[in-house]
Amino acid sequence: MGWLARLVKKPDEAARDAPEQELREPSLPEADDSEANRSDTAPLLTVTGVHRGFDVGGSRLHVLKGIDMVLYPGQLVMLKGRSGSGKTTLLNLLGGLDQPDTGTIFFRQYPFHEWNDRERTEVRRREIGFIFQAFALMPLLSAYENVELALRMAGKPRAEWKKRVEECLELVGLAKRMNHRPFEMSGGEQQRVAIAKAIAHRPALLLADEPTAELDSQMSAQVMAVFRDIVEHERVTICMTTHDPTIMEVADHVYEMVDGRFAGP
Numbered sequence: 001m002g003w004l005a006r007l008v009k010k011p012d013e014a015a016r017d018a019p020e021q022e023l024r025e026p027s028l029p030e031a032d033d034s035e036a037n038r039s040d041t042a043p044l045l046t047v048t049g050v051h052r053g054f055d056v057g058g059s060r061l062h063v064l065k066g067i068d069m070v071l072y073p074g075q076l077v078m079l080k081g082r083s084g085s086g087k088t089t090l091l092n093l094l095g096g097l098d099q100p101d102t103g104t105i106f107f108r109q110y111p112f113h114e115w116n117d118r119e120r121t122e123v124r125r126r127e128i129g130f131i132f133q134a135f136a137l138m139p140l141l142s143a144y145e146n147v148e149l150a151l152r153m154a155g156k157p158r159a160e161w162k163k164r165v166e167e168c169l170e171l172v173g174l175a176k177r178m179n180h181r182p183f184e185m186s187g188g189e190q191q192r193v194a195i196a197k198a199i200a201h202r203p204a205l206l207l208a209d210e211p212t213a214e215l216d217s218q219m220s221a222q223v224m225a226v227f228r229d230i231v232e233h234e235r236v237t238i239c240m241t242t243h244d245p246t247i248m249e250v251a252d253h254v255y256e257m258v259d260g261r262f263a264g265p
């Protein structure tokens with residue numbers, strides 16, 4: 001039985017028996033890489049009728065007003081829309097960091113909208129990578145060590161670390177800079193290390209909130225080229241927010257968010 005199936009079957013028992021075990025390597029169940037779970041044609045994420053609001057100053061701010069979307073393996077999808085239109089709110093829901101008020105979100109067959117924090121965290125740790133505007137690197141660690149840390153955190157076997165770290169830094173074009181620390185690198189290079197770090201544990205989904213916002217156009221183009229490469233070589237699905245119309249050209253699909261809904265078809 002795969003780790004997710006086990007989680008679905010006995011979440012209460014698992015929580016009771018091993019509440020602190022998630023970060024310890026030896027106790028981790030095997031990742032389920034079975035064909036059914038890694039199917040290339042079945043949807044990766046299915047979002048239906050999602051609403052989300054927040055209590056602000058005594059009233060309810062209705063941010064997402066009925067979002068429907070389906071993400072498939074190996075897609076590069078972008079979310080655009082005015083500031084405050086709800087892009088980050090949606091990204092948080094897709095990554096299981098937050099839950100909808102109403103509506104459903106399935107990550108493969110797993111109901112994020114119903115699952116508790118612990119269950120969603122476990123999926124996130126194994127299946128989802130995040131990239132933020134600020135690069136989220138450990139400043140005292142080299143590029144190599146930063147990527148290695150991600151594998152350690154994901155509970156990957158130590159024997160796999162070296163090969164995978166080198167592979168990921170190669171993929172983002174930084175094999176020659178692996179011993180450099182963040183302050184010795186440009187913003188674009190740091191962001192590429194952050195990408196290597198986010199994909200090291202082979203997530204099926206990579207979520208990126210304005211990953212090029214701090215970069216000039218040349219560096220943005222480099223990051224987008226890396227994203228296209230990752231989609232092709234690792235079959236990752238990338239969902240990112242952006243304000244930059246020039247980089248939207250490389251997307252497989254662009255969703256425009258207007259007043260809490262998607263505009264157009």
Ligand SMILES: Nc1ncnc2c1ncn2[C@@H]1O[C@H](COP(=O)(O)OP(=O)(O)OP(=O)(O)O)[C@@H](O)[C@H]1O
Nearest residue numbers: 054055056063081082083084085086087088089090
């Ligand atoms: N936890 C929260 N509590 C209260 N209000 C929130 C919360 N999260 C988001 N909001 C509000 O929801 C609205 C949408 O925010 P969100 O960050 O999703 O927009 P965005 O489209 O990502 O904007 P930007 O492009 O500026 O990043 C904003 O008005 C924001 O202030």
